[in-house]
Amino acid sequence: MSLFIVNILDGLVTGLLLFMLCSGLTLIFSMMGVLNFAHASFYMLGAYFGYQISTYVGFWPGLILAPIIVGFIGAAVERYGLRRVHKFGHVPELIFTFGLAxxxxxxxxxxxxxxxxxxxxxxxxxxxxxxxxGNAFPAYKVFMIFIAMGVFLVLLYILTKTRIGMIIQAALSYPETVQNLGHNVPMIFMGVFGVGTAMAAIAGVIAGPVLGTFPGMAVLLGSIVFVTIVIGGLGSLWGALVASLLIGWLQTFAAAYNLRMADLLVAIGLTEPVDVAQSMLSDLWTLTLPQVGPILPYLLMIIVLVIRPNGLLGKRET
Amino acid sequence: MLNVQNLHAWYGKSHILQGVDFHVGEGEIVSLLGRNGVGRSTTCKAIIGEIEPQGMIDFQGENMVGRKPYEIAQAGIGYVPENRDIFPGLTTRQNLLLGLKPGQKDDGSSRWSLEDMFDMFSNLRERADVDASVLSGGEKQMLTMCRTLMGDPKIIMIDEPTEGLAPKIVHQVGELLEQIASRGVSILLVEQKLAIAMKVSSRVYVMGHGQIVFEGTPQELEENPEIRREWLEV
Structure with a gap:
């Protein structure tokens, strides 16, 4: 039971971290209709900037400054890069973000x-x-949970309770109509892109010390971020939250419980071969849950796509 | 007030508008008639800047060509799109309030207030706080027109407001058009149905093949069966 609680908390940390990336990415996707392959790279930039600033003035100023710097870089990328490429269609946009990554x-x-x-x-x-x-839970992870929850609540407040949030929500469905009502939609796009990348950077700064700050960190998280927003439903903030937590727990529990495939096969009525190593299906009989853990999110994605092609809470066609 | 001269527009390589000329005066209701695909909606989209046109769009002495849609809207041109585009996930009230331009407040300083809209259409008041995507077709049409009016435009372009609506609702649309004009707002009405356009307009234009092929009063169009046969009747 106690191990279960520790895993719940660990999964929560992973899930919320994932959410900080997914929420920005899913909003950007809804608005622009294009997946930003470079989104996880902004997360990495956040970690590196956070590290660099921390070497001069400590961790806390880095936590504030790095996301601001990355947010401005993100806004500039939208304004001077993506917006120019946009008129040539979605494929050039995709290639642009891929190149940027x-x-x-x-x-x-x-x-x-x-x-x-x-x-x-x-x-x-x-x-x-x-x-x-006997399992110590580090204060830093508690801090990560609070930061991520705080970011989520602020985002939810802005999107549902403020006028700018209403304009963003409307622009998710009909950007042209919103613009025709007199709202500066290009600037709103730039703002959302900037805030989205800044959120990825916050995730980078707080994850850097735990998950490691190295050049592969973007690639490591990048694919799982896409899987998450597809599961949650592209463009859905709540979907992103649900899917992030789901994947956080899925990965944590899969790594923690050493369930053996052999037990499952015996349970469904098969008999374990006497000499497993010589058996034709030895790979299957010796498989354990931690081994398959990394592919479970992808498996979940396929199942979700078969049952609900728009994702768990998504409304639009993917 | 709005003076369009030699307007050209393209969708990709196809040349949709081939030199459109027309004007709408202060407080006037003018209809743009024609069959599907002759470029009526494209004319509206070119004026609001959704597609980039060539030519001249003089609005109160300023050329709108090359400006961005939100700048054109802020200058006082309102546009009600044909597909209504009700923002899902937002309530009727929120949809209406999004019509307010940046910096504009619903404090009685403009021609229209939220209360006016609710007074005119009690259905919208009753459903003010429900998700607007569940409204009926007629209610959605009223909502889009009211939403654009909230921004206090000086001229409003309305694309096919009566399409797919029951006769009783069409009548309501007609009343709203007259109400809009009575408050000094000019209207460019894009229609396929002759009846409503002939009833409310002071002048009508008929479009064919990306150009204006007839200009006159409803009376003159009534007396010109060849034009109607060639360009309007299906």
């Missing part, structure tokens, strides 16, 4: 090299917040 990775390697940075959690958070049956 490669470019950011190269730039990061050029300045910081290929090895992992010594980006560490701030000293004040280096203690065990509490422990459950």
């Amino acid at each position: 490669l470019l950011i990775e190269e730039v990061v390697q050029y300045f910081w090299g290929k090895s992992q940075m010594a980006f560490e959690a701030p000293g004040v958070l280096k203690f065990a917040a509490f422990s459950i049956a």
Whole structure:
């Protein structure tokens, strides 16, 4: 039971972290109709900027400054890059963001090299917040949960309670009509892109010390981010939240419970071969849950797409 | 007030508008008639800047060609699209309030207030706080027209407001058009149905093949069966 609670909390941390990337990406997708392949790269930039700033003035200023800088870079990318490419159609846009992802990775390697940075959690958070049956839960993870929840609540408030949020929601469905009513939609797009990338950067700064700050971190998370927003339903903020948490828990539990395929096969009535290693199906009999853990999100995506092609909470055609 | 001269527009390589000329005076209701595909909706889209035209669109002495749609809307040109485009997930009230332009408030300083809309259409008041995507076709049409009016346009272009509506609702649309004109707002009405256009308009234009092929009063169009046969009747 105590292990279960620890896993729930660990999955929550992973899920909420994922959500901070997915929420921005899914909003950007709804507005522009194009997937931003470089989204996870902004997460990586956040981690590196956060690290660099922390070496001069400490972790906390980095947590504030890095997302602001990345947000401005994101807004500039939309204004001077994507907006110009937009008129040539979706394929050039996709290629543009794909190229940008490669470019950011190269730039990061050029300045910081290929090895992992010594980006560490701030000293004040280096203690065990509490422990459950001997499993210490670090205060830094509690802090991550609060930051992510805070970001979600602020975002939800802006989107549902403010006028700018209403304009964004309307522009998700009919950007041209919103513009025809006199609203500066191009600027709103730029703002959403900037805020979305800044949120990815916040995720980068807080994840950097735990998951590692290295040039592969964007690729590592990039594909799972796409899987998540497809599962949640493209353009749906709630869908992104549900799917992020689902995948967070799925991955955490799969890694924690060493269930064996053999037990499952025996349970459904098959008999285990005496010499498993010599058996024709030895790979199947020796399979364990932690081994298949990494592919479970993709499996979930396929199942969701078969049952609900628009994703769990999505409304528009994907 | 609105003076369009030699307007050309393209969709990809196809030349849709081939030199359209017309004008709408202060407080006037003018109809743009014609069959499907002759370029009536494209004319509206070119004026609001949704597609980039060539030519001259003089609105109160300023050329609108090359401006962005939100700038054109802010200058005072309102546009009610044919497909209504009710924002899903937002309530009727929120849809209406989105019609307010940046910096504009619903405080009685413009011709129209939220209360006016609810007074004119009690259905909208009753369903003010429900998701607007569940409204009926007629209610959605009223909502889109009211939404554009909330922005206090000086001229409003309305694309096929009566399409797919029951006769009783068509009558309501007609009343709203007269109400709009009575408050000094000019109307460019794009229609396929002759009846309503002939009833409310002071002048009508007939479009064919991307050009204006007839200009006159409803009376003159009534007396010109050849034009109607060639360009309007199906």
